[in-house]
Amino acid sequence: MLRIVIADDELPIREWLNYCLKDKKDCLEIVGTASDGWQAYELAVKEKPDVVIMDIRMPKMDGITAMKNIKKVLPQTEFVILTNYAEFSYAKQAISCGAKEYILKSELRSSELIQILEKIEEGRYAQHDRQKVNDRLERAAKKTLPEYAGDHPENNKFIEKALNYIHEHFNEAISLADVAGQVYRSPEYFSRLFKEVTGENFSVYLINYRLIQAKSLLINTDLKITEIAYRVGYQNPSYFSRLYKKYLGITPEEERRKSATKAK
The missing domain is CATH 3.40.50.2300 (Response regulator)
Known part of the structure; x- marks a missing residue:
């Protein structure tokens, strides 16, 4: 109301x-x-x-x-x-x-x-x-695996390895099948397990982890937006900008202007 x-x-x-x-x-x-x-x-x-x-x-x-x-x-x-x-x-x-x-x-x-x-x-x-989605996904992306405590330590171990792989290779063209292969699980089983342990779909988690890294680069560096897109795993800068707007509510250009205004 x-x-x-x-x-x-x-x-x-x-x-x-x-x-x-x-x-x-x-x-x-x-x-x-x-x-x-x-x-x-x-x-x-x-x-x-x-x-x-x-x-x-x-x-x-x-x-x-x-x-x-x-x-x-x-x-x-x-x-x-x-x-x-x-x-x-x-x-x-x-x-x-x-x-x-x-x-x-x-x-x-x-x-x-x-x-x-x-x-x-x-x-x-x-x-x-x-804002709610952004806050929730930022918390998820910053979590360490012990914070994903659950009733299945063995499952957590596999997801820990998967998350470590994502965090180290997010700037590459990685897929669900690639990460599933790293933990020796089928893509279908890994997808269900990832959602069960982290609370997020693999694709959404990867997008938001990349965008959080992009946000840091936008705020803390003078890199061109095209270069930032490449550095976080997107070869198409226009697609990167659309994703940024969709998930974070503003464009990369607006994010940079906002941070520059705050810094004054």
């Missing part, structure tokens, strides 16, 4: 937005309304909303300033900006500062607003799911 704050100095607009969203109370909750930018800031800090729908021009604190101040405290909060034609340049500025969408007040439609909010919710769920 999205928690929403509405901020607009015009009472009819606030009431209309409330009316538009009232039938969506099973998936949306309006946690408060504000009539000026300072009130919007205080309300957001108190209620920690997922989304703020905010007029770009308000007394006491304009919408862009309020958004920037809220972002400092609540970086995950999304913003939908309301604007007039005369303020279109401000709307573009709001987008550059992190607003998700802007809507011209003269064209404000409940269906458009609800679509925007649904899109935001879908994006937040996708980001949350990616």
